[in-house]
Amino acid sequence: MMDKGSVDYSLYLVTDSTPAILGDKDLCQVVEAALKGGVTCVQFRDKKSDTGDLVATARRLHAITQKYGVPLLINDRVDVAQAVGCEGVHIGQDDIDLATARKILGDRAIIGVTASNINEVHEAATGGADYLGIGTVFATPTKENTKSIIGVDGLQQLLGYLRTSGSPVKTVCIGGINATNAARVVWQSASLSRALDGIAVVSAIVAAADPEAAARELRRLVRTPPPFAASVPTPAQAGRSAAGVLALVPDVVRRVAERRPLSHNMTNLVVQNIAANVALAVGASPIMANYGEEARDLAALGGALVVNMGTVTPEGLQNYLKALRAYNDAGGPVVFDPVGAGATAVRRSATKTILNGGYIDVLKGNQSEILTCTPAGSQTQQRGVDSAADGSRSQAQLAAAVRDLAQLRRNVVVMTGKTDLVTAGGAVLAVDNGHEYLGMVTGTGCCLGTTVSAMVAAWPEDKLAATVAGLLLYEIAAEIAAERSDVKGPGTFVPAFLDELYNMRQATVNGDLSWLKRARVS
Ligand code: 3NM
Ligand code: MG
Incomplete structure (x- = not known):
């Protein structure tokens, strides 16, 4: 028998003999092909066959895996494992209990x-499981009646528990894992927690036309960080003081003007026009494209994506997910604005789906939206999309919440409010600029997302500085516009605001940084 301490769990294949998954392929051939492709552990799972057939198939499989x-x-x-003399068993919560299985099979199993x-x-960890x-990480048609869909945040939570408890038990995740998400799930799950030891898949290999190629690709993916991982905020960036970040703001603003990066907006019906104009004013090139099929081509152009959930629909949600995946694959930045995240059950669920559907570089929302994005917050009830702070939390509590969230997601989190909080999981910067007119015109929050997308597209190597640059440009432009004598209220404010965004960009290009003296960042 092999030494179980040296088992490699990195690509764990669970078999399925049902026609829906296996098709007309031969199970033993599929398993052998998968092993050639790099599968490191095999579980024979067959819920239907008679015991005699199970033992016969397991013997053939064991000859191959050996x-x-x-x-x-x-x-x-357990009886089939004993009959075959293979390396062990996998037991579910409704199967034989761990202690009894251990007693029967012994310590080496x-x-x-x-x-x-x-x-x-x-x-299981304290009971001596190896x-x-x-799971179940993502909903999957492969297993009916899965108990709960835990998502990547659920997975992170359980791995975090194991890290805290110091348990040596190995871990694989299961449920809907495939080539589109494997690298990301492995990478994301390692943030605050212990890294996974591997991924377990059924259909991604068994249902594949070429199981060997599918296994080879998955093996590569579990070992390779996803494309966006190279440009996530570093601890040094996250830990900087306000002054350190502020020093970079002019360079970021200038770079946008130089590069005219694409700002790909998947945004709501209310703000299409003003968001496009804001993008132009800050020097970006906007495209308002809500059709997910376009995203792969657009992501190749090197810009950034804004997903704004303001008028979410079932079809829209699928489009967001496609675009998110396309930008993640290209390593292009994604800004997510979970508009009204906690307001309805639909939005709470859509927010969860998007957060679990890919990596978000910058998560921006008001207090209740951001709190809804925290692992504990999916229950938070929120009134409207403009729902303001309820005042029940201190600034310190909010700062801790955004920092924890940014650490968990390894990204930048912006919580807007009278004082905006921005962090990449280290220092929490408080930005005290802006004007009340911003709250009296529709879509200003959405346009901030667009502005930030322009900044991170032009300055992807430091998304925290880019985000702060976007916030300051935007909010100081609002202050300057509101002070103009021709501005009498929210109506006249809008064109003046566009003018000042443009003027500040031009001034920055020409070396006039006087606007930046207004920055109140601590
Ligand atoms: N167990 P696929 S999910 C066998 O959550 C199994 O415990 C699960 O299939 C659990 O890789 C699952 O095709 C099926 O999504 C996973
Ligand atoms: Mg079971």
């Missing part, structure tokens, strides 16, 4: 346990 030096585990059936909440993780199958 050739590749890879363990074979049997789902649920590998025993894995399915776990989807802290209690199950705790029981590894945990944590």
Whole structure:
């Protein structure tokens, strides 16, 4: 028997013999192809066959896995594992209990346990499981009646628990993992927690036309950081003081003017026009394109994407997810504005889906929107999209919440309000600029997202500085516009605001940085 301490869990194949997944392929051939492609662990899972057939198939599979030096585990059936003499079993919460399985199979057997909440993780880890199958990460047609969809944040939470408890148990995640999300899930789950030891897949290999190629690609993906990982905020960037970030603001603003980066807006019906004009005023090149199929071509142009959920629909949500994936694959920055995130059940769910659907470089929202994006906050009830701070939390509590969220997501989080809070998980910067007229005109929050997208597109190597530059340019332009004698109220404010955004950009290009003296950042 192989030494179970040296087992590689990085690409864990779970078999499925149902026609819907296996098709008319032969299971043993699929498993052998997958092993050639680089699968490192195999679980034989067959919920339907008679015991005699199970033992016969498991024997054939074991002969194959042994050739590749890879363990074979049997789902649920300790008796089948014993009959075959393979390396162990995988047990679900409704199967035989861990202690009994261990007593029957002995210490040298590998025993894995399915776990989807802290209690199950705790029981299995302290009960002597060798590894945990944590899921269900994403909804999947492969397994009916999955107990709970935990998402990447649920996965992070359970891994974080294991890190705190110091348990040596190995971990794989399962449920809807495939080539489009494997690298990201592995990378994201490692933020505050312990890294996963691997991913477990069924359909991504068994249902593939070419299981060997599918396995080879997945093996590559679990080992390779996703494209966007190279330009996430560094600890040094995240830890800077206000002065350190402020020093970069003119360069960022100038670079936007030089490069005219694409600002790809998937935004709501209310603000299409003003958002495009704001993008032009700050020097970016706007495109308002809500059709997800276009995103791959647009992402190749080197700009940034803004997903603004202001008028979310089921079709719109699918478009956002496609675009998010396209920009993640291209390594292009994504700004997400979860408009009205907590206001309705639909928006809460859409927010969760988007946050779990990819990597967000800059998450921007008001207090209730951002709190809804925190792991604890998906229950927060919010009134309208303009819902203001409820005043029940101190500035310090809010700062802690945005910092924790940015650490978890390894990104930049902006919580707008009278004082805006900005952080990449280190220092929390407070920006005290802006004017009340901004709150009296529709779409100003949305246009801030557009402005930030222009900045991060032009300055992707430092998204915190780019975000602060966008905030300051935007809010100081509002102050200067509001003070103009021709501005009498919110109506006359809008054109003056566009003028001042443009004027400040031009002044910056010409070396006049007087506007920046108004910056109140601490
Ligand atoms: N167990 P696919 S989800 C076998 O959550 C299994 O415990 C799950 O299939 C769990 O990789 C699942 O095709 C099926 O999504 C995973
Ligand atoms: Mg089971």
